[in-house]
Amino acid sequence: MVSEKSKLDDISREEARWNEGVVREWLDRLPERRGEFLTSSGFEMKRLYTPGDTADADYLRDLGFPGDYPFTRGLHATMYRGRLWTMRQFSGFGTAEETNRRFKYLLN
Structure with a gap:
Protein backbone atom coordinates (compact mmCIF):
# COMPACT_ATOMS: atom_id res chain seq x y z
CA MET A 1 0.00 0.00 0.00
CA ALA A 57 -5.87 20.84 6.48
CA ASP A 58 -8.44 19.40 8.83
CA TYR A 59 -11.43 18.42 6.67
CA LEU A 60 -14.09 19.00 9.33
CA ARG A 61 -12.58 22.21 10.69
CA ASP A 62 -11.49 23.80 7.40
CA LEU A 63 -13.99 22.56 4.82
CA GLY A 64 -16.94 20.90 6.50
CA PHE A 65 -20.22 19.95 4.89
CA PRO A 66 -22.71 21.98 2.83
CA GLY A 67 -25.14 23.93 5.00
CA ASP A 68 -22.92 23.63 8.07
CA TYR A 69 -20.22 25.77 9.65
CA PRO A 70 -17.84 27.08 8.28
CA PHE A 71 -20.11 27.26 5.18
CA THR A 72 -17.21 26.97 2.72
CA ARG A 73 -19.38 24.63 0.64
CA GLY A 74 -22.47 26.81 0.63
CA LEU A 75 -25.39 27.75 2.85
CA HIS A 76 -27.77 25.04 1.65
CA ALA A 77 -27.27 21.45 2.80
CA THR A 78 -28.66 20.14 -0.49
CA MET A 79 -26.60 22.70 -2.39
CA TYR A 80 -28.20 23.53 -5.76
CA ARG A 81 -30.53 20.49 -5.80
CA GLY A 82 -33.25 22.26 -3.82
CA ARG A 83 -32.60 25.79 -4.96
CA LEU A 84 -30.77 26.91 -8.07
CA TRP A 85 -27.43 28.61 -7.63
CA THR A 86 -27.69 32.38 -7.76
CA MET A 87 -25.11 35.08 -8.18
CA ARG A 88 -25.62 37.55 -5.38
CA GLN A 89 -24.33 40.74 -6.89
CA PHE A 90 -24.04 43.90 -4.89
CA SER A 91 -23.97 47.54 -5.69
CA GLY A 92 -21.98 49.72 -3.40
CA PHE A 93 -18.89 49.26 -1.31
CA GLY A 94 -18.34 51.71 1.51
CA THR A 95 -18.16 55.30 0.32
CA ALA A 96 -18.88 56.49 -3.21
CA GLU A 97 -15.13 56.75 -3.86
CA GLU A 98 -14.52 53.20 -2.58
CA THR A 99 -17.39 51.91 -4.72
CA ASN A 100 -15.92 53.61 -7.78
CA ARG A 101 -12.47 52.08 -7.11
CA ARG A 102 -14.02 48.65 -6.47
CA PHE A 103 -16.04 48.66 -9.71
CA LYS A 104 -12.99 49.76 -11.70
CA TYR A 105 -10.98 46.97 -10.05
CA LEU A 106 -13.66 44.38 -10.89
CA LEU A 107 -13.68 45.50 -14.52
CA ASN A 108 -9.91 44.93 -14.88
Whole structure:
Protein backbone atom coordinates (compact mmCIF):
# COMPACT_ATOMS: atom_id res chain seq x y z
CA MET A 1 0.00 0.00 0.00
CA VAL A 2 1.34 3.42 -0.98
CA SER A 3 1.56 5.91 1.88
CA GLU A 4 -0.08 9.32 1.73
CA LYS A 5 3.34 10.97 2.06
CA SER A 6 4.62 8.97 -0.90
CA LYS A 7 1.65 10.10 -2.99
CA LEU A 8 2.27 13.74 -2.04
CA ASP A 9 5.97 13.35 -2.91
CA ASP A 10 5.01 11.94 -6.33
CA ILE A 11 2.65 14.85 -6.96
CA SER A 12 5.32 17.34 -5.89
CA ARG A 13 7.86 15.81 -8.31
CA GLU A 14 5.32 15.83 -11.14
CA GLU A 15 4.41 19.44 -10.39
CA ALA A 16 8.11 20.41 -10.67
CA ARG A 17 8.37 18.52 -13.98
CA TRP A 18 5.20 20.23 -15.22
CA ASN A 19 6.50 23.69 -14.23
CA GLU A 20 9.89 23.14 -15.86
CA GLY A 21 8.46 21.65 -19.04
CA VAL A 22 4.84 22.25 -19.95
CA VAL A 23 4.41 25.59 -18.18
CA ARG A 24 7.76 26.98 -19.36
CA GLU A 25 6.87 26.11 -22.99
CA TRP A 26 3.50 27.83 -22.68
CA LEU A 27 5.02 30.91 -21.06
CA ASP A 28 7.58 31.19 -23.88
CA ARG A 29 4.70 31.38 -26.36
CA LEU A 30 2.14 33.23 -24.29
CA PRO A 31 3.40 35.12 -21.21
CA GLU A 32 1.03 35.66 -18.32
CA ARG A 33 -0.78 39.00 -18.18
CA ARG A 34 0.77 39.97 -14.84
CA GLY A 35 3.79 39.15 -12.73
CA GLU A 36 1.58 38.13 -9.82
CA PHE A 37 -2.09 37.45 -9.26
CA LEU A 38 -3.75 38.49 -6.01
CA THR A 39 -7.11 37.84 -4.41
CA SER A 40 -9.26 40.86 -3.56
CA SER A 41 -7.85 40.48 -0.03
CA GLY A 42 -4.28 40.79 -1.29
CA PHE A 43 -3.24 37.15 -1.00
CA GLU A 44 -1.01 35.83 -3.78
CA MET A 45 -2.60 33.09 -5.87
CA LYS A 46 -0.52 30.21 -7.13
CA ARG A 47 -0.81 29.02 -10.71
CA LEU A 48 -1.89 25.57 -9.51
CA TYR A 49 -2.98 24.11 -6.20
CA THR A 50 -2.44 20.42 -5.45
CA PRO A 51 -3.22 18.10 -2.52
CA GLY A 52 0.16 19.16 -1.09
CA ASP A 53 -1.28 22.60 -0.41
CA THR A 54 -3.94 21.12 1.85
CA ALA A 55 -1.91 18.31 3.43
CA ASP A 56 -2.19 19.97 6.85
CA ALA A 57 -5.87 20.84 6.48
CA ASP A 58 -8.44 19.40 8.83
CA TYR A 59 -11.43 18.42 6.67
CA LEU A 60 -14.09 19.00 9.33
CA ARG A 61 -12.58 22.21 10.69
CA ASP A 62 -11.49 23.80 7.40
CA LEU A 63 -13.99 22.56 4.82
CA GLY A 64 -16.94 20.90 6.50
CA PHE A 65 -20.22 19.95 4.89
CA PRO A 66 -22.71 21.98 2.83
CA GLY A 67 -25.14 23.93 5.00
CA ASP A 68 -22.92 23.63 8.07
CA TYR A 69 -20.22 25.77 9.65
CA PRO A 70 -17.84 27.08 8.28
CA PHE A 71 -20.11 27.26 5.18
CA THR A 72 -17.21 26.97 2.72
CA ARG A 73 -19.38 24.63 0.64
CA GLY A 74 -22.47 26.81 0.63
CA LEU A 75 -25.39 27.75 2.85
CA HIS A 76 -27.77 25.04 1.65
CA ALA A 77 -27.27 21.45 2.80
CA THR A 78 -28.66 20.14 -0.49
CA MET A 79 -26.60 22.70 -2.39
CA TYR A 80 -28.20 23.53 -5.76
CA ARG A 81 -30.53 20.49 -5.80
CA GLY A 82 -33.25 22.26 -3.82
CA ARG A 83 -32.60 25.79 -4.96
CA LEU A 84 -30.77 26.91 -8.07
CA TRP A 85 -27.43 28.61 -7.63
CA THR A 86 -27.69 32.38 -7.76
CA MET A 87 -25.11 35.08 -8.18
CA ARG A 88 -25.62 37.55 -5.38
CA GLN A 89 -24.33 40.74 -6.89
CA PHE A 90 -24.04 43.90 -4.89
CA SER A 91 -23.97 47.54 -5.69
CA GLY A 92 -21.98 49.72 -3.40
CA PHE A 93 -18.89 49.26 -1.31
CA GLY A 94 -18.34 51.71 1.51
CA THR A 95 -18.16 55.30 0.32
CA ALA A 96 -18.88 56.49 -3.21
CA GLU A 97 -15.13 56.75 -3.86
CA GLU A 98 -14.52 53.20 -2.58
CA THR A 99 -17.39 51.91 -4.72
CA ASN A 100 -15.92 53.61 -7.78
CA ARG A 101 -12.47 52.08 -7.11
CA ARG A 102 -14.02 48.65 -6.47
CA PHE A 103 -16.04 48.66 -9.71
CA LYS A 104 -12.99 49.76 -11.70
CA TYR A 105 -10.98 46.97 -10.05
CA LEU A 106 -13.66 44.38 -10.89
CA LEU A 107 -13.68 45.50 -14.52
CA ASN A 108 -9.91 44.93 -14.88
